[in-house]
Amino acid sequence: MSFDKVDILGVKVDSPTMGQAVETVQGFIEKGESTLIATANAEMIMRATYDEELKTILNAADLVVPDGAGTVWAAGYLGHPMPERVAGYDLSQELMKLAPEKNQRIYFFGSAPGVADMAKKKAEEWYPGINIVGTRNGFFTADDEPQIIADIKAAKPDILFVALGVPKQEKWLYAHLEELEVPVSIGVGGSFDVMAGVMQRAPLWMQKAKLEWLFRGLKQPSRIGRLMALPKFVFKVMGSKK
Numbered sequence: 001m002s003f004d005k006v007d008i009l010g011v012k013v014d015s016p017t018m019g020q021a022v023e024t025v026q027g028f029i030e031k032g033e034s035t036l037i038a039t040a041n042a043e044m045i046m047r048a049t050y051d052e053e054l055k056t057i058l059n060a061a062d063l064v065v066p067d068g069a070g071t072v073w074a075a076g077y078l079g080h081p082m083p084e085r086v087a088g089y090d091l092s093q094e095l096m097k098l099a100p101e102k103n104q105r106i107y108f109f110g111s112a113p114g115v116a117d118m119a120k121k122k123a124e125e126w127y128p129g130i131n132i133v134g135t136r137n138g139f140f141t142a143d144d145e146p147q148i149i150a151d152i153k154a155a156k157p158d159i160l161f162v163a164l165g166v167p168k169q170e171k172w173l174y175a176h177l178e179e180l181e182v183p184v185s186i187g188v189g190g191s192f193d194v195m196a197g198v199m200q201r202a203p204l205w206m207q208k209a210k211l212e213w214l215f216r217g218l219k220q221p222s223r224i225g226r227l228m229a230l231p232k233f234v235f236k237v238m239g240s241k242k
Contacts, residue, residue: 001027005064006080009236010055011045013064013071015082021065022094028062029104029158029183035062036173037186039088042070042233044166049236054167057174065091070230074237089191092161093126099159100129107155107182109148110138110163111192118196133157138164145176152180160185163192 001024005012016024028035038044038061048055058064065086066072075082099106106123108116116135123130134155136148152160160182162169169187177185192198 006075037063039067041068043229046229046233104158105133107157108135113137119192122195
């Protein structure tokens with residue numbers, strides 16, 4: 001399944017609904033080739049305006065979903081309305097929900113020590129029968145990488161969720177994609193932290209009001225500097241409209 005791609009500040013973002021994104025991922029799993037999925041929010045796109053390596057990776061990804069109200073707004077402002085936001089966290093949950101009935105294997109890699117294990121326990125509670133074939137925290141050196149890759153390959157997951165933060169997760173996956181031999185690899189940022197209860201997600205009303213960014217800033221004052229990317233993103237998108 002292919003979608004209209006919207007060029008937002010040089011990053012080509014797909015415009016699927018959540019259902020179409022899930023269906024596309026299922027198709028990738030059935031095909032069995034190594035694919036990379038990126039979840040592009042405003043902060044990631046803004047970073048790609050000065051991080052050429054990240055921009056190249058995003059434009060080479062097999063699917064780039066609009067993760068964030070800012071991305072959806074930008075597409076609409078540029079004259080290419082998107083049907084909806086496809087948040088990385090929600091996409092990962094939809095895929096895990098389907099995994100038991102499809103007998104799919106999942107691997108969690110990333111976050112602080114112990115967090116992926118806690119997220120695994122939550123997933124097993126929420127999605128009975130889910131087969132999470134391995135976990136590994138995100139603290140490692142270059143010397144650890146061969147063993148991490150070997151462990152993931154040995155576990156033979158259908159889906160690899162990687163929570164190393166942007167842009168580390170995208171760069172790590174892109175560098176090792178063929179080596180990993182996993183049908184679907186997705187960078188999921190703070191998803192394990194939310195699942196494990198280490199980090200709280202915005203209430204539904206704030207998500208619907210497109211204020212999740214504000215909630216994260218209030219909960220994590222250390223993010224305020226990063227959140228300044230949002231107004232810069234808005235101005236840059238407005239300036240890019242021809």
